[in-house]
Amino acid sequence: RGKTAFIAGVADANGYGWAITKHLAEAGAKVIVGTWPPVLGIFKATLDSGKLAEDLKTSTGESWEIAKIYPLDATFDRPEDVPEAVKTNKRYASLGGYTISEVAKEVEKDFGKIDILVHSLANGPEVTKPLLETSRNGYLTASSASAYSMVSLVQHFAPIMNEGGSVLSLTYIASEKVIPGYGGGMSSAKAQLESDTRTLAFEAGRKYKLRVNTISAGPLKSRAASAIGGGEKGKKTFIEYAIDYSRANAPLAQDLYADDVGSTGLFLSSPLARCVTGVTMYVDNGLHAMGMAL
Ligand code: NAI
Secondary structure, three states: OOOEEEEEOOOOOOOHHHHHHHHHHHOOOEEEEEEOHHHHHHHHHHHHHOOOOOOOEOOOOOEOOOOEEEEOOOOOOOHHHOOHHHHOOOOOOOOOOOOHHHHHHHHHHHHOOEEEEEEOOOOOOOOOOOHHHOOHHHHHHHHHHHHHHHHHHHHHHHHHEEEEEEEEEEEOHHHOOOOOOOOOOHHHHHHHHHHHHHHHHHHHHHHHOOEEEEEEEOOOOOHHHHOOOEOHHHOOEHHHHHHHHHHHHOOOOOOOOHHHHHHHHHHHHOHHHOOOOOOEEEEOOOHHHOOOOO
16 A cells, blocks of 8 residues: 655745655655645745756656645644634635645545645744743744644554655754754754653554654754854855854764655655654754764
8 A cells, every 4th residue: 555645844846845745755755745835835836837846856867746735734733723813824825724624624635634744834934043042932933833743643554554654854963952043942942852752752652553753863054054054254154154063073974865765764754764753763864963163
C-alpha cells in the first residue's frame, strides 16, 4: 500500500520542508502539503509558472507532484480561534478551513488515513531581538507558532494516522547551546519542541503506535533563516555567518544541503526507523559535538 504524507510548512523549493517532501515523493509516497496563507498565492503561482520544473524532478529525472496544497495557519486550532482582523485580511478572506483541526478533517475526507506527518515551520516575530529585549507577546507568539503548533498537529492528525506512522519536526541547536542572534524566544521555542518530542513520543506511541522524532538541522539559507537578519554595515547576515562557522568548525568540513536533511527525514519517516522514537537527530556535519573551535 502506498503511503500518504502531509508536510506542514512548504512554500518554496528552498527550505527543509520541500527537501523532505521531495525525498518522500521519490520513495513513492503521495505527498500533500500545508502552506501558510500569506505565502500561498505566490507559492501556487510559482508552481503554475513552471519555474519549479527542475525542483519537481527526482534524482533519476522523473517528475513528481504535490497531490494537494492546503492553506494552513498553524497558530490556530479551530475556526473560533481566528480573530476578526485575520479572517478579513486580504490573504485570508477568500480562504476557509485553514485552522489545524479543519485541515486534518479535510485531509481525512480527501485521502483517508495518512502515514507520515512532518512539521517544518517556525515563526518568531521578534527573532531579530535578543531575548533580553523580547516582549511577552513576541515570546509567546514564537512558542505558539513554532512549538505548540507541533503539539496541536499531533493532537489533530494522530487520530487520522495509521499505526506505525511517523511524526517529524525540525529543530535547531540554539535550544541547548547559546547561538547569539537567534532571538525573540526562538531558542526557547526549539527547547520546547525537543522536550515535547520526547513526551509526544511516549503519549502518541502508547495511544496511537506512532513515532515522534525531530531533526536538529545545520544552517541553511532558507527564507525563514534569512529573516533572522543581521548583515548591517557590510557584515554577514546571521545565516551566512552560521553557514561559514559550521563549514570552518564542524567535524565534517563540507557543505550541508537541504537534501541531506531530506534523506534523513525520509529515513526517520520510513519503516527502517521502526524502533526510533523520541530522538533529536543531528544532521549538522557533527557541529553539535564540538565544544571549542580549533
Ligand atoms: P522555510 O522558510 O522554508 O520554512 C518555514 C515555513 O514556515 C515557511 O513556509 C512559512 O511560510 C511557514 N510558516 C510560518 N508561520 C507559519 C504558520 N503560522 N502556519 C503555517 N506555516 C507557517 O525555512 P526552513 O529554514 O526550511 O524552516 C523549516 C524548519 O527548519 C523550521 O522549523 C526551522 O526552524 C527549521 N530549521 C531551519 C534551519 C535553517 O538554518 N534554515 C536550521 C535548523 C532548523
